[in-house]
Amino acid sequence: MSTDFAIEAEGLRKSYKDVRALDGVDLQVPAGTVLGLLGPNGAGKTTAVRILTTLLPPDGGSARVAGLDVASQAPQLRTKIGLAGQYAAVDENLTGAENLEMVGRLYHLPKGEPRARAAELLERFDLSDAADRLVRTYSGGMRRRLDLAAALVARPPVLFLDEPTTGLDPRSRIALWETIEGRVADGTTVLLTTQYLDEADRLADRISVIDRGHVIAEGSSDELKDQLGGERLDVTLEDVADAEAAIAALEPIAAERPTMVDGVLRMPIHQRKGTIGAAVLRLNEAEIGIDDVAMRRPSLDEVFLTLTGHTAAEEEGEEER
Amino acid sequence: MSGFRYALSDTLVLAKRSLLRIPRAPDLLLSFTVQPIMFVLLFAYVFGGAIETPGYSYIDFLMPGIIVQTMSFGGFITALGLSEDLKKGLIDRFRSLPMSRGAVLAGRTLADVATNSISITVMLVVGVIAGFSFDAPLLHIVGGLLLLLLFGYAFSWVFAFVGLTSSSPEAAQSLGFILIFPLTFVSSAFVPVESMPGALQAFAEVNPFTIVVDAMRSLFLGAPAGNNVWGAVAWSLGIAAVFAFLSVRRYKRAVVR
Numbered sequence: 001m002s003t004d005f006a007i008e009a010e011g012l013r014k015s016y017k018d019v020r021a022l023d024g025v026d027l028q029v030p031a032g033t034v035l036g037l038l039g040p041n042g043a044g045k046t047t048a049v050r051i052l053t054t055l056l057p058p059d060g061g062s063a064r065v066a067g068l069d070v071a072s073q074a075p076q077l078r079t080k081i082g083l084a085g086q087y088a089a090v091d092e093n094l095t096g097a098e099n100l101e102m103v104g105r106l107y108h109l110p111k112g113e114p115r116a117r118a119a120e121l122l123e124r125f126d127l128s129d130a131a132d133r134l135v136r137t138y139s140g141g142m143r144r145r146l147d148l149a150a151a152l153v154a155r156p157p158v159l160f161l162d163e164p165t166t167g168l169d170p171r172s173r174i175a176l177w178e179t180i181e182g183r184v185a186d187g188t189t190v191l192l193t194t195q196y197l198d199e200a201d202r203l204a205d206r207i208s209v210i211d212r213g214h215v216i217a218e219g220s221s222d223e224l225k226d227q228l229g230g231e232r233l234d235v236t237l238e239d240v241a242d243a244e245a246a247i248a249a250l251e252p253i254a255a256e257r258p259t260m261v262d263g264v265l266r267m268p269i270h271q272r273k274g275t276i277g278a279a280v281l282r283l284n285e286a287e288i289g290i291d292d293v294a295m296r297r298p299s300l301d302e303v304f305l306t307l308t309g310h311t312a313a314e315e316e317g318e319e320e321r
Numbered sequence: 322m323s324g325f326r327y328a329l330s331d332t333l334v335l336a337k338r339s340l341l342r343i344p345r346a347p348d349l350l351l352s353f354t355v356q357p358i359m360f361v362l363l364f365a366y367v368f369g370g371a372i373e374t375p376g377y378s379y380i381d382f383l384m385p386g387i388i389v390q391t392m393s394f395g396g397f398i399t400a401l402g403l404s405e406d407l408k409k410g411l412i413d414r415f416r417s418l419p420m421s422r423g424a425v426l427a428g429r430t431l432a433d434v435a436t437n438s439i440s441i442t443v444m445l446v447v448g449v450i451a452g453f454s455f456d457a458p459l460l461h462i463v464g465g466l467l468l469l470l471l472f473g474y475a476f477s478w479v480f481a482f483v484g485l486t487s488s489s490p491e492a493a494q495s496l497g498f499i500l501i502f503p504l505t506f507v508s509s510a511f512v513p514v515e516s517m518p519g520a521l522q523a524f525a526e527v528n529p530f531t532i533v534v535d536a537m538r539s540l541f542l543g544a545p546a547g548n549n550v551w552g553a554v555a556w557s558l559g560i561a562a563v564f565a566f567l568s569v570r571r572y573k574r575a576v577v578r
Contacts, residue, residue: 053417078419087410093342105334106420108327134345150414 006031006158006189007052011061014047021047023213024061029191029206031157034184036204037193038300040308044213045193046086049162052191053083066158079107082151085162088143089150092136096127096146099135100153107154114153121149125179141172148179159183161192165199177202197300207300211308224303231272233279234296235265238289249286253278328421335428339402340435349398353440357391361447364511372512377542381456384448385465385537386510388441389530392473393501395437396480399429400493403484412572423569430477437473441466457543465540468553472533475557476501478564485571510534529556 007029014022022044029035037045050056052065054074063070066080090099097118104114122131125145135143144164151159161180165173180203184190194200200207201221209217209224217224237246240263247258250267253275258267269275276293283290343349364387369379406412406425415425445453455462480497487493507521508514508530514522525531536553538544 050413055413055416075419078417081417083414083417085410085413087413089410089414091338091411092409093345094338098338098341102334102338103414103418106331106415106418106424108330108419 004030005064007035007063007065007191009048009052009061009063012048012051012058012063013060014044014051014056014058020213022051022058025210025213025215027063027191027208027215029189031189032184032187033205034180034190034192034203036200036207037191037210038195038197038200038204038207038304039193039210040195042212043210045210046162048210049083049085049160049191049193053081053160054078079154080156081158081160082154082156083160083162084144084148084151084164086166088140088147090135090143090146093134095132095134096122096138096142097131099146100150103150103153109154117153121152125149126175141168141175144168144172144176145179148176152183157188159188159190161190163193163195165194165196173199197304201300209304209307217303217307221300224300225298227303231269231295231297233267233269233275234292234294235267235279235283235290236263236292237265238291242288245286246283246288249282249288250279253282324421328424328427331421331424332427332431335424336431336435337428339398339429339432342402343436349401352397353391353395353436354443357387357440357444358447360387360391361444361451365451368511373516374513378452380448380452381454381542382538383511384444384453385541386508386534388444388469389472389534389537390505390510391440391444392437392469393476393505393530394497395433395440395473396430396477397494397497398436398480399426399433399477400480400484400487400497401490402429403481404487404490404493407485408489416573422573423565426478426481426565426568426572430474430481433477434470434474437470441469455541457539457541461540461543464550465537468533468536468540468550468557471554471557471561475559475561475564478561478568481568482564482571485568504528505530508534529553529560532556 005028007027009025009027012022012025013020025044025048027035027037027048037048039045047056051058052063052070054070054077057071065077068077068080070077091102094102100118100121101114104117109117119131122128125148127142127145127149130138130142135146138146148161148164151161164180165176168176177199180190180192190203192200192203204221206218206220207224208215217227219227235246235250237243240260243260243265246265250258250265253269255268255270258265260266267279272295276295280290280293361383364383365380369383372379374382403412403426406415412425457465479501480493483497483500484493487496507517507525508528509525510530514525514531517525532549533553533556535544536549539549
């Protein structure tokens with residue numbers, strides 16, 4: 001295997017009783033980049049993270065993290081990774097500082113280092129004022145920040161973040177995103193699972209869409225969107241009865257014949273420039289009333305819907321595997 | 322550092338963590354201070370007058386038994402703590418760290434030894450006020466105290482296993498209670514075994530609780546020991562070894578709930 005990849009998995013398989021959580025998953029994450037593992041609940045995201053962090057042995061396939069095999073080199077591998085999960089895995093009855101110091105000691109950092117590192121991370125995560133307060137007095141956002149700080153104690157070159165912003169308010173989410181971006185700028189490799197498409201869109205260099213234990217698409221956010229075709233013009237008519245006339249009026253400037261989707265006329269276009277003006281002009285000439293005209297690009301949501309046949313939110317509440 | 326020294330330092334880090342919790346969540350403190358006091362007083366004064374204990378006053382008879390019972394329950398703090406750690410994802414975090422595989426369990430069970438020491442002290446003080454007195458050489462008394470801590474330590478490993486296998490902290494606590502409570506009652510802890518009906522008596526005589534309680538009576542009160550002291554040590558070491566093995570094996574596979 002090449003050593004250019006910080007995370008590399010081949011044919012990972014894992015079943016729980018009669019459920020196939022992973023059914024031959026391949027992943028490759030170049031060092032210093034972010035892979036977004038995107039999928040609905042129950043798709044196998046958490047199982048993949050648990051295998052790559054040595055918490056769970058795979059039934060089949062192989063994986064290397066930081067060049068070390070998850071099965072045969074687990075103890076060395078654990079010195080190279082940080083994990084922040086769906087839960088804020090911090091001790092409620094310790095202070096923020098005590099939590100980070102404990103993790104530093106358990107990574108066997110040199111004497112004195114755990115305390116210094118704890119202070120440094122509390123500062124960076126804007127928790128200095130709360131450093132000596134018991135974590136049970138922390139808000140949800142503060143706990144998540146502390147949890148992420150704990151994952152960074154040993155400056156691991158590879159970071160696994162399993163739905164790091166689930167349940168956070170928008171402000172805390174954005175703050176956490178900025179922190180993650182900061183780590184990546186420093187050269188950390190990140191594998192991030194999420195069911196939020198905007199999160200993957202913003203943070204991930206590459207996205208692997210996973211559904212029912214399979215990787216069903218892989219690429220950058222733009223590449224995935226391009227798979228669904230390019231830009232289009234959405235026109236809302238005053239009167240839906242004019243649809244046929246509108247389609248006839250617009251067809252000459254469309255890339256493909258326009259269609260009606262959910263009461264909106266959808267027109268694939270050749271180019272952005274001048275298209276809105278031309279479309280409005282043609283509809284005016286045909287005396288067709290317009291409510292709204294908008295240039296649109298497929299959202300990652302639509303990509304996801306097209307790929308999986310269901311939306312990301314649809315399966316929410318199902319048990320995560 | 323060698324692997325052994327890492328394991329030791331990891332264990333101490335986690336034992337400290339368990340102990341820090343106690344002054345911070347004082348509800349636990351009640352269970353290993355006030356509750357044992359309550360038991361001593363209730364048994365001594367409610368049952369004491371009704372139970373015949375030839376050769377001893379009831380308080381002298383009772384104290385070794387009730388301390389052994391309290392030791393066997395001291396480990397519930399381990400069960401509770403592990404169950405909470407599993408639920409909150411902390412076990413996952415620990416398992417992803419390059420730390421010793423047994424340290425989370427060893428740290429918790431070690432912390433129980435400290436809380437058990439507090440329980441013993443509190444109970445002996447109350448016992449002495451209620452009329453208990455030692456009747457044995459100092460060396461035997463010290464040996465008896467060590468045996469109590471060893472026995473309590475063994476049961477901490479039983480509770481470690483219970484904590485890792487039960488579905489919630491509440492379930493862990495009641496499972497431990499259901500398993501251990503009858504064992505302590507069908508033993509020589511609170512009444513002379515001879516007073517029980519035949520089948521119970523047969524069970525009580527081979528019950529490790531009887532062996533440990535009888536060993537304590539010999540070490541604290543000078544009762545004839547027979548092989549009970551070594552039997553008690555052997556039982557304690559055996560229980561600790563079996564449940565430490567089962568618990569560590571379980572820990573390595575622990576799955577988040």
